[in-house]
Structures are given as structure tokens and as C-alpha cells.
Amino acid sequence: MTGLGRIGRLMLIGAPFLWLALFFLLPLLIVVKISLAESKIGIPPYTPLLANGSKGLEWRGTLANYVLIATDSLYLRAYLGSIGNAALATALCLVIGYPIAYAIARSPSVRRQLLLFLVIMPFWTSFLIRVYAWIAILEPQGLLNQLLIALGLVTAPLPLLNNQFSVQLGLVYSYLPFMILPLYGSLSRLDQSLVEAAADLGARPLQAFLGVILPLTLPGIAAGSLLVLIPAAGEFVIPDLLGGPGTLMIGKVLWDEFFNNRDWPVAAAVAVVLVAALALPLLAAQRFLEREHAA
Amino acid sequence: MALLEIAGISKRFGATAAVDDVSLSIERGAFYALLGPSGCGKTTLLRMIAGLDAPDGGRIVVDGTDVTRLPPYERPVNMMFQSYALFPHMDVARNIAFGLRQERMDGRRIAARVEEMLALVQMAGYERRRPHQLSGGQRQRVALARALAKLPKLLLLDEPLAALDRRLRAETRLELIGIQQRVGITFLVVTHDQEEALSMASRVAVMNRGRLAQTGTPAEIYERPASRFVADFVGEMNLFEGELTAGFNCLALAARSLGRQVPLPPGTKLPEGGAAALAVRPEKMVLSDVRPAGFAIAAAVSSISYLGGGSMIHFTTERGMLLKAYVPGAASDHLRRGMAVWASWPLEAGVVLTQ
Numbered sequence: 001m002t003g004l005g006r007i008g009r010l011m012l013i014g015a016p017f018l019w020l021a022l023f024f025l026l027p028l029l030i031v032v033k034i035s036l037a038e039s040k041i042g043i044p045p046y047t048p049l050l051a052n053g054s055k056g057l058e059w060r061g062t063l064a065n066y067v068l069i070a071t072d073s074l075y076l077r078a079y080l081g082s083i084g085n086a087a088l089a090t091a092l093c094l095v096i097g098y099p100i101a102y103a104i105a106r107s108p109s110v111r112r113q114l115l116l117f118l119v120i121m122p123f124w125t126s127f128l129i130r131v132y133a134w135i136a137i138l139e140p141q142g143l144l145n146q147l148l149i150a151l152g153l154v155t156a157p158l159p160l161l162n163n164q165f166s167v168q169l170g171l172v173y174s175y176l177p178f179m180i181l182p183l184y185g186s187l188s189r190l191d192q193s194l195v196e197a198a199a200d201l202g203a204r205p206l207q208a209f210l211g212v213i214l215p216l217t218l219p220g221i222a223a224g225s226l227l228v229l230i231p232a233a234g235e236f237v238i239p240d241l242l243g244g245p246g247t248l249m250i251g252k253v254l255w256d257e258f259f260n261n262r263d264w265p266v267a268a269a270v271a272v273v274l275v276a277a278l279a280l281p282l283l284a285a286q287r288f289l290e291r292e293h294a295a
Numbered sequence: 296m297a298l299l300e301i302a303g304i305s306k307r308f309g310a311t312a313a314v315d316d317v318s319l320s321i322e323r324g325a326f327y328a329l330l331g332p333s334g335c336g337k338t339t340l341l342r343m344i345a346g347l348d349a350p351d352g353g354r355i356v357v358d359g360t361d362v363t364r365l366p367p368y369e370r371p372v373n374m375m376f377q378s379y380a381l382f383p384h385m386d387v388a389r390n391i392a393f394g395l396r397q398e399r400m401d402g403r404r405i406a407a408r409v410e411e412m413l414a415l416v417q418m419a420g421y422e423r424r425r426p427h428q429l430s431g432g433q434r435q436r437v438a439l440a441r442a443l444a445k446l447p448k449l450l451l452l453d454e455p456l457a458a459l460d461r462r463l464r465a466e467t468r469l470e471l472i473g474i475q476q477r478v479g480i481t482f483l484v485v486t487h488d489q490e491e492a493l494s495m496a497s498r499v500a501v502m503n504r505g506r507l508a509q510t511g512t513p514a515e516i517y518e519r520p521a522s523r524f525v526a527d528f529v530g531e532m533n534l535f536e537g538e539l540t541a542g543f544n545c546l547a548l549a550a551r552s553l554g555r556q557v558p559l560p561p562g563t564k565l566p567e568g569g570a571a572a573l574a575v576r577p578e579k580m581v582l583s584d585v586r587p588a589g590f591a592i593a594a595a596v597s598s599i600s601y602l603g604g605g606s607m608i609h610f611t612t613e614r615g616m617l618l619k620a621y622v623p624g625a626a627s628d629h630l631r632r633g634m635a636v637w638a639s640w641p642l643e644a645g646v647v648l649t650q
Contacts, residue, residue: 196347197380199367201394202445211393215384 028275035268036061046264065269074253075270079277081248085239086232089171093179093228094221096172101183101220105190116184119177131170131241138166138242162244170238178227186220187213222285230278250274296359298323298481299344299449304353306339313339314350315505321449321483321498326475328496329485332528336505337485338377341451344483345374358448368397373447377454379438381426387413387437388422394445412440415474432463439471443478452484456491468495489529493517501525522650526574531607533580533618534648535573539565548573548647552616558590560643572648579644580620582608582636584629591639594618596632601625610636 004012037046037060049061069075104115122130137143140157148154160166190213198208214221236251243249250270257267297320306314314336321327329337342348344355346367355363362370373394381390388409395405413419416436426434435455442450455471456464472495475482486492492499493513500510501524509521520526523534535557537550546563547556548571557573565571581587594610597617606626610618618638630636 191378191380193376193378193380194382196367197374197376197382198393200345200347200372200374201441202368202397203393204368204397207397212382 031268031271034264035065035272036063037265038062038064039263039265044264045262065265066273068266069269069273074248075250075273078248078250078253079273082233082235082250082274083277085167085171085249086229086235089168089175089232090179090225090228092168092172093176094225097176097179097183097224098221101180101187104180104184105187119180119184122177127174128237131174131237134166134170134173134242135161138169161242164244164246166242166244167239167247167249170242171232171235174238175228175232178231179224182223182227183217183220186217186223190216219289222289226282226285229281233278234274297321298325298358299483300354300356301340301344302354302356304340304343304350304355306336306343306348306350312336312505314343316353317502317505317507318353319500319507319510321481324479324481326472326482326495326497327484328492328499329483329502330489330492330499330529331487331502331508333487335502337487337502338453340502341374341453341483341485344449345372345451346370347374371448372451373442373445373449374451374453375438375442375455377457379426379434379458381434381438381441383426386423386425387418387429390426390437391441391444393441398445408444412444415443415477416440416470431458431460432467435459435467439474443474443480446478447480449481449483452482454486455484456486456488464491471495493529501529503528519646520574520648523572523574523648526572526646526648531577531619531621533575533577535575537571537573539567539569539571541567552614553592553612554614558642559647560645563647565647565649569649574646574648575640575644577607577619577621579640580618581639581641582610582620582622582630583639584634584636586637587639589639590642591637592618594636594638596630596634596636598632599626599630610638 033049034046036049039045040047047060049059050057051060052058100119104112104119107115135142138160139145140159140161142161144160145154145157148158194212194216195208198212199205203211234251235249236255239247239249239252240255243252254267254270254274257263257270261267299319299321301317301319304314304317305312317336317340329340331337339348343350344357346362346365346369350363353363354361357371360371362372382393385393391409391412392405395408400408409422410419413421416439418433418436418440421429421433421437426437429437435458439452439455442452452471456467459467468491471482471484484492484495493516496513498510499513499516501508501516503524509516509525511519516525516529520529520532526532526534535548535550535553537548537552537557539559540547540549540556542556542558546559546565546567548559549555550557550573559573592612594612596608597611598609600607600609605621605623608620608622608626608630610620612618620638
């Protein structure tokens with residue numbers, strides 16, 4: 001750093017800040033601004049926050065949209081539905097992903113490359129197409145039902161699509177790689193001699209897992225859980241395509257407000273509340289990871 | 296009965312035999328060293344005793360119980376890892392208590408044992424420190440305390456001093472001996488450092504290429520090596536290769552590299568005509584500038600290395616063979632590079648090797 005000087009250092013630190021300000025903070029501020037406006041017919045479809053009145057410029061902002069979200073139980077139920085679905089999907093991804101990540105981290109080098117490649121391979125196909133493919137698999141005349149009937153396991157098609165099951169399946173399927181990869185990172189860095197030391201000191205495999213492996217891979221668990229929880233909570237495509245009438249998720253509510261009701265201010269308020277709700281676990285997790293890192 | 300009895304243990308990794316039909320028995324209370332170059336299979340043997348690697352054949356018996364098929368967590372054996380393998384998310388006290396907790400020992404007894412162990416390794420007061428807050432030497436002590444905490448029948452130490460600097464190594468060596476005598480637990484140390492093995496152990500087994508080359512007391516290993524490998528690996532050695540021939544009414548060695556006969560220790564009884572080697576320690580070599588009576592080799596000094604307590608003199612014979620002599624003190628006052636000298640040794644100091 002000595003050759004850089006004060007200005008050079010400021011520029012180096014400033015560049016990512018500028019990037020975040022321009023592409024993250026600014027759009028967010030625009031959304032916040034829209035959420036404080038009122039809906040109107042026209043272009044843009046919302047009222048300005050400052051307008052010329054009798055005493056010059058007047059503040060026309062309103063919290064009415066937030067009041068609506070707080071009072072109409074639809075929104076609360078949608079938020080809870082989203083967070084509930086996302087939390088369940090995160091838990092399932094963790095339970096399914098941990099053994100997979102463990103097996104990959106413990107396999108010989110050549111096989112490890114292949115297995116990692118297989119985990120990443122779904123990303124080669126469009127997310128949308130993969131979700132549509134599940135419709136073809138799950139629908140009453142779909143592949144799975146035909147197979148079950150052909151095997152004689154069921155007589156009538158099972159209701160596999162457009163319900164809670166298909167939404168959960170879609171979420172877990174789509175976000176599993178985001179859980180496996182950080183877990184793999186954590187597990188492959190885990191010093192194998194620590195596990196051997198635990199066994200040597202009398203720990204059975206389960207005790208060694210709970211006492212040594214699990215606590216040392218908590219950063220990977222936290223990172224993977226956030227990478228699944230946050231996008232899954234805001235997910236729109238999966239509940240829209242695989243969900244049914246009973247599926248209430250905030251991403252779909254937001255879409256409806258925006259495109260069907262053309263109520264940009266309410267849609268913006270829904271988005272702001274979602275960001276705020278998701279920022280809390282993110283901050284908590286970051287606190288935790290920093291503490292782990294310091295230790 | 297021996298505390299540890301190993302019978303015909305073998306372990307292959309792919310095409311190579313890491314440990315090849317090794318049998319060994321270790322007496323209760325011994326400080327036993329397993330010495331060998333890296334890759335000789337000593338660590339694999341240690342890991343099989345701990346249960347971390349499964350042997351392909353053979354038996355391991357600890358204190359009369361066959362443990363060959365037991366998992367590591369059911370063996371009355373603990374190991375101190377070369378990397379120490381301290382749990383980074385636990386403080387010193389919890390690291391040491393880890394093995395005791397697995398036994399579901401009562402909390403107050405655990406606390407007492409942890410305190411006792413910390414006092415033993417002189418680390419009292421460090422209970423709440425995390426491993427990353429300790430120096431290398433302190434980590435080594437905690438690792439030792441953790442491995443001793445369960446009072447195992449046999450303690451395995453994998454290169455216990457390798458990660459320490461030279462000064463600390465010499466100090467810790469003495470401490471290890473003291474601790475072993477105080478707790479009375481049988482120690483099995485794996486090391487590649489012959490000085491370490493000879494100075495610490497009551498018995499030494501030298502390994503080479505997966506096999507046992509020799510077992511014995513440190514003095515036996517050093518004074519009476521059984522093979523060229525042991526002679527060469529343990530300490531410095533001058534080796535004369537040649538053929539056994541008849542000399543002046545006794546057996547002699549026609550040394551190829553000298554182009555002449557070398558007398559063997561009196562009383563050597565071996566068949567004439569066989570290949571053999573004569574091994575002479577550098578400290579047994581005598582250098583003089585006048586030709587001594589009896590056997591001597593003419594040579595020229597090629598280098599003098601002052602080592603503090605003494606000097607290592609390298610010298611070259613007329614035929615170009617490089618030999619070593621260790622003389623006490625600084626040799627530079629009576630020896631110069633290029634100086635002609637006569638080298639000899641008391642005949643009974645040589646060791647004849649046929650393997």
C-alpha cells in the first residue's frame with residue numbers, strides 16, 4: 001500500500017462503494033420513493049413526491065401503502081407463507097445437501113471434480129425451462145404418474161402438481177446447488193486429522209460429527225442457508241408455475257400488484273418490506289460469520 | 296507379557312507395501328522409538344495401532360486384548376498427532392476434556408483431571424485460551440495433555456517435536472522423558488530424527504521400506520548396527536565395501552574403494568569370499584601426521600567443519616574415497632586443508648556388516 005498514496009487508496013476503496021451506490025443503493029432508493037407515492041393513471045403510474053402547491057414546493061409523500069400492507073391480512077399471510085416455504089426449503093436443502101457435500105469433499109480428487117460438475121450442470125439449462133420440465137413430470141398425465149400407474153403402484157393419478165408439495169419440490173430442486181457448494185467449501189477445508197483426533201479420543205461417529213464436524217462447518221451452513229433462504233423467499237416463478245390456489249407467496253403478490261393491478265406504489269412498498277425483512281437474517285448471519293472468522 | 300504385541304502386520308497402498316510383515320513387541324512402561332526415513336511406513340504402523348488405518352493382515356494386541364478389528368474410539372490407546380489436531384473451536388480446557396466427556400465422566404472429576412494435566416505440562420492458567428492464541432510449543436503441550444488425559448495404556452506420538460524450533464526441541468525432549476516417567480504410561484514415538492530417538496527412547500526399532508531393520512537399545516543400535524542401512528541412517532559412518540579374504544593369520548577385507556586390504560576386528564568369524572562391509576564411526580577414526588605402527592590409510596584433508604564441541608574432518612584417500620573423522624575441540628590449530636595425514640582406528644571399533 002505504500003506506493004499507492006492517499007488518493008490511490010481512496011480510489012481503490014471507493015470503486016466498489018461507487019458500484020454498490022450506483023447499482024444497488026440508487027435503484028433501492030427509487031423503489032422506496034415509489035412506495036411513498038400514490039397510484040395514478042398515466043406515465044409514470046404514480047404521483048411525484050414533491051409538487052408545486054400554493055406555498056411553492058410541497059411534500060406529497062404518504063405512508064398509506066405501508067398502512068395498507070400492515071392492515072390487509074393478505075400481505076401478512078403472503079409474507080409468512082413465503083418465509084415459511086423458504087425456511088422449509090432451506091431446512092430440506094440442508095438435510096439433503098449436507099451428506100452430498102460431505103461425500104463430495106471426501107471422495108478422491110478425480111471423482112470429486114466429476115461430482116462437482118454434476119452439481120453445477122443444471123445451471124447450463126435455463127431456470128425457467130427446468131421448472132417447466134417439472135410440470136411435464138408432475139402433471140396428472142405426466143411421466144411420474146404414468147410410471148406409477150404402469151408399475152401398478154397406484155390406480156388413479158396422484159395430485160402431484162399445483163399444490164404445496166410441488167412448490168416445495170421446485171424450491172428444493174432449484175436451490176439445492178446453492179446449499180451444496182458453500183457446504184462443500186467448508187467441508188473440504190475441514191482438517192481430516194481433527195475428525196481422526198475425535199475418534200482417537202473416544203468419540204463415536206455421531207459424537208464426532210456433532211462435536212467437531214458440525215461446529216466447524218457452521219460458516220458453510222450459514223452461507224448456504226442464506227443463499228437458499230433469501231432468493232427462495234422472494235421466489236415468483238416456482239409458486240406461479242408449480243403452485244396452486246392455496247400457494248400464497250409474496251413474490252406472486254408483488255407480481256400481481258405490479259402487472260395485474262398496475263399499482264406500482266403498493267408493489268414497491270411490498271418490495272421494500274421484503275428487503276427489510278430479509279436484511280435482518282443477513283445481518284445476523286454476517287455478525288456470526290465475522291465472529292467465527294475472528295476466532 | 297508385553298503391553299503391545301504386533302504380529303505380522305502388513306498394509307498396502309495400491310502397488311506399494313507401506314508396512315510389510317512387521318512384528319514387534321513393546322514392554323510395559325517402555326519409551327519406545329520407531330525410527331526411519333520418511334516414507335518407511337512408521338507413521339502407517341502407528342496409525343494402524345491407533346485404529347485409523349486398517350491392516351491388510353496380522354494382529355495387534357494391546358494388554359492381552361486383540362484390537363485389530365476395533366474402531367479407534369474403542370481402543371485403550373491415544374495419539375498425539377504431528378499437526379497436534381487441536382480443536383480450533385474449543386478452548387484449551389475443553390480440548391483436554393474432550394476425551395473424558397466421551398466417557399461421560401462426572402464434571403467435577405473432569406475439571407480436576409484437566410487441572411492435573413495442565414499442571415503436568417506446565418500450562419496452568421491457559422484454560423480459556425483458544426489454540427490459535429498459543430505458540431507452537433504451547434500447542435504441543437496442550438496436544439500432549441489432551442492425549443494423556445484419558446490415561447491410555449499406550450500413548451502414540453507422531454513426530455512430537457518436528458514442528459518445534461531447535462532450542463525448544465532439545466528442552467521438550469527432556470520434558471517428554473520426565474513426563475513419561477511421572478505418568479508411567481508406555482510411549483511409542485515415531486521420528487525420523489535419529490538423535491531424538493537415541494536420546495529419548497529406552498528401546499529403538501529402525502524401519503526401512505516397510506520392514507523392521509533392527510530393534511535394540513539406543514547403544515546397541517549405534518554401536519552394533521545390524522545392516523548397512525542402519526549403520527548409514529543412524530549417525531555418521533565410514534563404510535568400506537569389499538570381499539572377505541584371508542589376511543595375516545586372520546580374516547581381512549579387500550576394500551574395493553581403497554584398493555587394499557583392511558584388517559577386521561579380531562575374532563571375526565565369517566566364510567572367506569563373501570561380500571561384506573566394514574563400518575567405522577568418525578569419532579573412532581584417529582588422524583596423525585606421522586605414520587603409526589600397524590594399519591593406516593594415507594589421505595589428505597579436504598575440509599574441516601567446526602561444530603562447537605568438536606570438528607568433523609573430511610579427508611580423501613589416494614584412490615579418491617571420502618572419509619570422515621570427528622575430533623574433539625577445534626582441529627584447525629594442528630590440521631590444514633590439503634595436509635597429508637594417516638588415518639587409522641582401533642581394530643575392535645569396526646563393525647562387519649553382511650546385510
